[in-house]
Amino acid sequence: MFQAMIHFSPTDLQAMALSARVAFTATLVSIPFGFAVSYVLVFSPLPGKTLLNGLVSLPLVLPPVVVGYLLLLSLGNHGWLGEWLADMGIHIIFTWKAAVIASMVIGFPLLVRSISIGMEDIDDRLIQASCTLGARWYDTLFTVILPLSARAIVAGATLMFARSLGEFGATIVLAGNIPGVTQTIPLAIFDYTSTPGGDRMALGLCLVSIGLALTVLVFNEGLIKRFRRGAHR
Amino acid sequence: MTLEVSLEKQLGDFAFASEFSVQSRRVGVFGPSGSGKSTLMHMLAGLLKPDRGFIRLDGETLFDGSSKVNRSSEKRRVGVVFQHAHLFPHMGVWRNLLYGYKRTPKQQRRVDPQSLVEVLNLGPLLDRGTGTLSGGERQRVALGRTVLSCPRLILMDEPLNGLDEGLKYQIIPYLKKVFAEFEIPFMFISHSLNEMRLMTDQVLEFADGRLCAQTSAHRLALHRMETSQTGYMNLLELRDPRPQNGLFVYRWGNQDFILTAGGEAPVGMFELSSREITLFKKHPEATSARNLLHCKVKKVFDVGNRVGVELDCNGQHLVSQVVHDAVRDLGLQVGGEIIAVIKASAFRRLY
Numbered sequence: 001m002f003q004a005m006i007h008f009s010p011t012d013l014q015a016m017a018l019s020a021r022v023a024f025t026a027t028l029v030s031i032p033f034g035f036a037v038s039y040v041l042v043f044s045p046l047p048g049k050t051l052l053n054g055l056v057s058l059p060l061v062l063p064p065v066v067v068g069y070l071l072l073l074s075l076g077n078h079g080w081l082g083e084w085l086a087d088m089g090i091h092i093i094f095t096w097k098a099a100v101i102a103s104m105v106i107g108f109p110l111l112v113r114s115i116s117i118g119m120e121d122i123d124d125r126l127i128q129a130s131c132t133l134g135a136r137w138y139d140t141l142f143t144v145i146l147p148l149s150a151r152a153i154v155a156g157a158t159l160m161f162a163r164s165l166g167e168f169g170a171t172i173v174l175a176g177n178i179p180g181v182t183q184t185i186p187l188a189i190f191d192y193t194s195t196p197g198g199d200r201m202a203l204g205l206c207l208v209s210i211g212l213a214l215t216v217l218v219f220n221e222g223l224i225k226r227f228r229r230g231a232h233r
Numbered sequence: 234m235t236l237e238v239s240l241e242k243q244l245g246d247f248a249f250a251s252e253f254s255v256q257s258r259r260v261g262v263f264g265p266s267g268s269g270k271s272t273l274m275h276m277l278a279g280l281l282k283p284d285r286g287f288i289r290l291d292g293e294t295l296f297d298g299s300s301k302v303n304r305s306s307e308k309r310r311v312g313v314v315f316q317h318a319h320l321f322p323h324m325g326v327w328r329n330l331l332y333g334y335k336r337t338p339k340q341q342r343r344v345d346p347q348s349l350v351e352v353l354n355l356g357p358l359l360d361r362g363t364g365t366l367s368g369g370e371r372q373r374v375a376l377g378r379t380v381l382s383c384p385r386l387i388l389m390d391e392p393l394n395g396l397d398e399g400l401k402y403q404i405i406p407y408l409k410k411v412f413a414e415f416e417i418p419f420m421f422i423s424h425s426l427n428e429m430r431l432m433t434d435q436v437l438e439f440a441d442g443r444l445c446a447q448t449s450a451h452r453l454a455l456h457r458m459e460t461s462q463t464g465y466m467n468l469l470e471l472r473d474p475r476p477q478n479g480l481f482v483y484r485w486g487n488q489d490f491i492l493t494a495g496g497e498a499p500v501g502m503f504e505l506s507s508r509e510i511t512l513f514k515k516h517p518e519a520t521s522a523r524n525l526l527h528c529k530v531k532k533v534f535d536v537g538n539r540v541g542v543e544l545d546c547n548g549q550h551l552v553s554q555v556v557h558d559a560v561r562d563l564g565l566q567v568g569g570e571i572i573a574v575i576k577a578s579a580f581r582r583l584y
Contacts, residue, residue: 125319128280131306132313133333133382147323
């Protein structure tokens with residue numbers, strides 16, 4: 001019935017595929033960094049942890065447009081990072097990679113928060129036990145902390161994936177809105193709402209968005225419940 | 234094992250400051266909660282950095298505040314058995330057991346996993362997950378895991394504390410067997426006098442972060458008789474039980490005891506309070522109590538408003554207690570003969 005009502009155009013389908021690709025890549029690339037930052041935040045004795053925590057969380061409270069603009073300034077052709085990358089033949093802005101980077105920066109705090117909470121739940125004495133059994137810190141990291149935060153990592157990754165699917169503000173500034181190249185679902189919806197007679201198509205893509213987001217959130221809830229149950233064993 | 238320690242540590246309002254040197258292979262650390270036992274354990278294991286002082290184990294410096302030596306936990310080879318086992322929840326029993334073993338260099342591995350599994354009777358548990366184990370089983374696995382890492386010293390932080398009252402002593406034979414078999418020195422931390430006496434030879438008594446006595450478990454028990462309402466606990470190892478009219482007859486040295494509580498095991502550990510031993514001048518004609526022993530008075534000593542009487546019963550020792558008037562009435566004096574009367578129900582089985 002749904003298909004009978006709305007016929008998606010090829011660019012719509014491209015937008016869906018691109019959204020999935022961007023969200024997937026952004027999440028996957030962020031996981032190692034998210035794990036490392038969480039480890040530092042939870043376990044290291046560094047004095048500057050509060051500042052680091054603030055920096056990581058900043059994109060959560062800043063308007064995404066601000067984040068996008070700052071990224072554009074540094075990654076653009078005259079930006080400090082952009083110039084250096086351009087010398088090596090790498091162009092980021094207005095490509096799908098820019099959408100990935102925008103999603104990474106915006107979704108990163110969600111990932112780190114989720115993993116940190118999981119890591120804080122790990123009993124300190126398990127880490128003490130592994131130390132007294134002769135495990136060095138990196139050994140403990142991979143044989144105790146990583147497996148015990150696995151569920152938190154998956155839960156955080158799902159949240160970040162969902163957030164990336166909906167990323168708009170930073171993406172439109174950094175990657176633009178080029179159909180078939182950088183146009184993800186939210187950007188396509190934005191286009192339709194400003195086109196006369198595009199309401200029906202916009203609504204169709206909205207339903208796709210809602211469906212995707214719900215699926216991801218239900219999956220996430222289930223994981224968190226399993227995680228809690230596991231912790232009480 | 235020689236352990237020389239001089240440590241200071243300030244933790245909020247609590248201050249730890251103690252100095253001692255012990256040679257025994259079975260050391261006890263005794264004191265109420267908050268006396269600094271756990272602080273000491275954490276500092277010895279390298280889990281807490283002392284403010285000042287030194288730790289030397291068999292001549293090797295593990296920590297020295299003045300020369301900035303601080304061996305990390307993983308290099309100290311000091312094992313810890315925690316109060317609540319702390320098994321890794323994401324690994325099964327077998328992987329937990331081998332965690333430390335795999336991280337021990339080959340030339341330092343002195344314990345064979347198979348023989349340890351046998352000694353601790355872990356065979357039936359090997360394929361289980363840690364979530365399905367009982368408290369006692371968890372503690373046995375934790376002990377095995379620490380022993381397999383072949384440490385030079387094992388610290389046990391109230392290992393029986395989390396266990397059910399009725400079952401807690403059942404792990405003691407395992408502890409004794411493991412430490413006798415693999416000859417590992419240990420430090421047993423507890424606030425239970427019975428555990429001290431069953432497990433250790435030398436005892437360090439702590440109160441408010443200071444060492445207040447370095448003594449033997451037996452002397453500690455005699456000393457505490459004064460303040461304890463339950464009197465002195467005689468710990469008796471009884472052997473070869475045989476059932477008799479619904480009761481149990483146990484062998485104690487070359488004499489028999491009749492008990493209401495007993496079991497199948499060939500050797501059992503029982504406690505008998507000094508209050509439960511009644512003294513008679515002459516053999517009574519008839520009594521409801523089932524155990525009458527001819528004893529010699531070895532020693533008579535004051536404990537507060539009571540008098541402790543150490544008895545020699547055919548080479549075995551018992552401590553009884555009476556009040557001052559009874560000493561006069563019984564004519565108690567060292568070397569005198571006396572009859573000790575004990576009810577069959579006075580014995581409490583520990584394991």
